[in-house]
Amino acid sequence: MATETSVEMTVPGDVEHLASLRDCVEAFCDRLGQPPNFTMAVMLSADEAATNVVMHGYQQRPGNVHLRVAVIDEDLVVRLTDTAPPYDPTRAPTPDINAPIEERAIGGLGIHLIRNNMDVVAHRVTEAGGNELTLIKRLAAPQGA
Amino acid sequence: MAATTPSAVVVPVNDNLDAVSSPGLERRLNGLVEEGSTRLVLDLTNLRYLASAGLRTIIAAHRFAGMAGGGLHLAGLAGFAQTVVEQSGIAGRIPTFATVDEATAAF
Numbered sequence: 472m473a474t475e476t477s478v479e480m481t482v483p484g485d486v487e488h489l490a491s492l493r494d495c496v497e498a499f500c501d502r503l504g505q506p507p508n509f510t511m512a513v514m515l516s517a518d519e520a521a522t523n524v525v526m527h528g529y530q531q532r533p534g535n536v537h538l539r540v541a542v543i544d545e546d547l548v549v550r551l552t553d554t555a556p557p558y559d560p561t562r563a564p565t566p567d568i569n570a571p572i573e574e575r576a577i578g579g580l581g582i583h584l585i586r587n588n589m590d591v592v593a594h595r596v597t598e599a600g601g602n603e604l605t606l607i608k609r610l611a612a613p614q615g616a
Numbered sequence: 617m618a619a620t621t622p623s624a625v626v627v628p629v630n631d632n633l634d635a636v637s638s639p640g641l642e643r644r645l646n647g648l649v650e651e652g653s654t655r656l657v658l659d660l661t662n663l664r665y666l667a668s669a670g671l672r673t674i675i676a677a678h679r680f681a682g683m684a685g686g687g688l689h690l691a692g693l694a695g696f697a698q699t700v701v702e703q704s705g706i707a708g709r710i711p712t713f714a715t716v717d718e719a720t721a722a723f
Contacts, residue, residue, distance in 0.1 A: 486635045486636050487636060489634065489635055489636065490632070490634070490636065493665075507695075507696070508696065508699070511665070511695075511696040511699075512696075514665070515665075515667060515696075515700065518634065518635075518667055519667060519668055522634075522635045522667065522668075522669065525635075526635070580668035580671055580672065580704055581667075581668040583668075583703075583704070584667075584668055584700065584703060584704070587703045588703075
């Protein structure tokens with residue numbers, strides 16, 4: 472069994488710090504012995520979610536992004552919290568990826584990729600009036616196998 | 617550095633194409649098109665990580681180069697970057713090739 476079942480970090484809400492969040496997710500998944508495709512899928516999803524917080528939530532206002540990654544039973548659970556104005560990305564319209572590229576709106580791909588790569592995406596408004604986004608993906612292999 | 621062949625400009629994109637690096641690539645590709653290099657090949661052989669910001673840059677450059685009478689071809693996609701391109705739905709619409717030579721020759 473892995474001895475470490477969670478990790479967390481807080482970074483300032485600007486794009487320069489997104490790589491630190493990715494590195495944190497990657498290192499945690501690697502320590503769990505997850506395959507590269509699993510790790511990259513979770514990294515991408517956490518990155519897209521955090522990018523949305525920074526670009527559309529804070530919009531250059533100061534604020535932090537808190538990341539927690541944990542193993543709960545057979546699931547990897549990523550939780551991002553912020554103090555940006557409430558916004559539920561799970562209610563964003565799914566982009567029509569089958570539309571001709573010339574007609575497709577640029578943007579909206581982030582939440583599409585998150586939905587594609589994670590099993591569960593859930594949003595709630597925190598007691599402080601910010602956002603908590605939970606991303607869950609079933610682990611690719613049993614713990615300690 | 618971009619390598620110029622008779623028919624296309626090859627732009628290598630290495631390591632990460634994310635919210636930090638995408639704006640710089642977009643400026644560079646737009647600059648090339650404005651200077652008259654409208655046939656672009658993105659060499660993604662050494663691209664390890666691709667996020668939606670990078671996809672938006674690729675889509676925008678494809679449109680911009682296309683409107684200028686050229687186009688954008690992708691070369692060398694592999695691994696997770698290839699998976700992201702496939703998930704995005706652009707795989708069948710932006711011409712994609714295994715190698716830079718093939719992507720260049722296809723113009």
